[in-house]
Amino acid sequence: MTAYILRRLLATLPVMAVVAVFVFFLLRIAPGDPAAIIAGEDATREAIEAVRAKLGLDRPILEQFALWLWRLAQGDLGVSIFSNLPVTRLIGQRLEPTVALTLSTLLVAVALAIPIGVVAAWQVRKLADRLVMIFAVLGFAVPGFLAAYVLIYIFAVQLQWLPVQGYRPIAEGLWPFVEGLILPSVALGVTYMALIARITRASMLEVLSQDYIRTANSKGLATRRVLLLHALKNAAVPIVTVIGIGIALLISGVVITETVFNIPGLGRLTVDAVLKRDYPIVQGLILVFAAVKVLVNLVIDISYAFLDPRIRY
Template sequence: MIAYVLGRLLAAIPVLSAVAAFVFLLLSLVPGDPAVVIAGDLATPEQVEAIRRSLALDRPLVERFVTWLGHMLTGDFGNSLFSGIAVSELIVQRIEPTLVLALMTIVIAVTVAVPLGLVSAYHPTGIVARLTMAGAVLGFSLPVFVVAFGLVYVFALGLGWFPVQSYVPLSEGLAGTLHSLVLPAVAVSFLYIALIARVTRAAVLEVLREDYVRTAHAKGLAARLILTRHVLRNAAVPVITIIGIGFAALLGGVVVTETVFSIPGLGRLTADSILRRDYPVVQALILLFSTVYVAVNLAVDIAYVLVDPRIRY
């Protein structure tokens, strides 16, 4: 198992290296002079030159990359061109809402989708299976912002159960934080419930055709034990994969949801930084999201070994 984990760690190094090179070159890929683009059309030559010096654009490319990489490894992402605040400080300020929203969304999605997929596979012609498949199609078809506005109209404006736009920090109480994120978490979870339910159903259907499942039924084992001890565990690899990828995608893919509900998270910070051409912030966020993807994939690979001993060997 140790060799397996080390192999996955070594495989992540080239990926992160390629991402770091791309993030660094992001500024050089901007058409024209990046300093002029960032400064805007009304900037004076002195302002353009100040931006060029602050971004070290007056130095050779290789020297800039070595210096930039050294700063990245020490956690120094520079300062925001718009606010002047350190990029690392901005990320720390915004990471809590995004992380709580992602965790809450994936918990809701897994709690609802896995049982639905399991039941719909065990009774493929039942009413639960039909409703699950119909709901999955609906979940794939509806954009997140449509679901979000619908939930706001019904549960916030109509019934008044939840706030329309707000976020309560964890420092003010966990209950208030969860209450403020119920609507955005449910809105985002629609897609992931559909995705996880379909993957779970397909994986369980495949396992149910195996000989050892028929043998377990022939021995008189209860259906609940067969599903939990034999079927679900052997069908867990694709389910774990989609859950891991979904959680990683949530951290960087909640731009629309955070904008609709005015949540001050990383997604909204990314959108604002792109519109303002705040390249140090954009570079740091891309590098952060890529690192999270790699880390989650590594965690998923390790989880494979725990649920399926065949991978270990």
């Protein structure tokens, strides 16, 4: 088991190295010049070159990359070009809303999607199954921003049950904190729930057709026991896999959701940094998102060994 975990840990190192190289050079070869943006529209060429020299953008690109890697190894993600603040500080200021939104979406999606997927497999070709499949199709078909605007119109504008936008820290009270996350979590989690429910249904259908399930039913075991202890446990590996894959959906969806609901998180910070071509912030955010994704995949890989003991061998 220890050797299995160590192999998975070592496998993350080249992935992060490739991500670092890709992020740095992709931003450098993309069109646009942050020095020209900082200097202003009416700036002369000399003023732009002065800004480039101040930012170190006039150095050879390999030298820039080496200096960036050296600072990165020391935990320094650089300094924002526009705000002149450390990137780690800016990320820390915006971290709480994004973490709260992601965790609430994950909790709601998994808690709802797995049970309805199990019910759909148990009631295959019946009304419950058809309703779940309709939801799964609509969940993939409807864009996240459209679902967000529909939810805002119904529950915030018409019914006035929930706030339209904004974020309240948990320090200001539990209910204001939860109230501000309900609509964003549902809007962000619709596609994620549809994905998990559909995979749960497919995996459960495959397991429910096995001989040992028929044997358990013939022994007169309760349906709940058969579904949860015998079927769902053996169908868990594909379900856990798609939950890990869905984290990428959440990371990409956070950018749009935070923009629609005016949540001051990492998604909004990403949009602002991209529009201003603030290289250090964009690089730092992409590295953070990539590290989270790699960490989630690592946890998923390790969980396989507990769900299916054959994998560790």
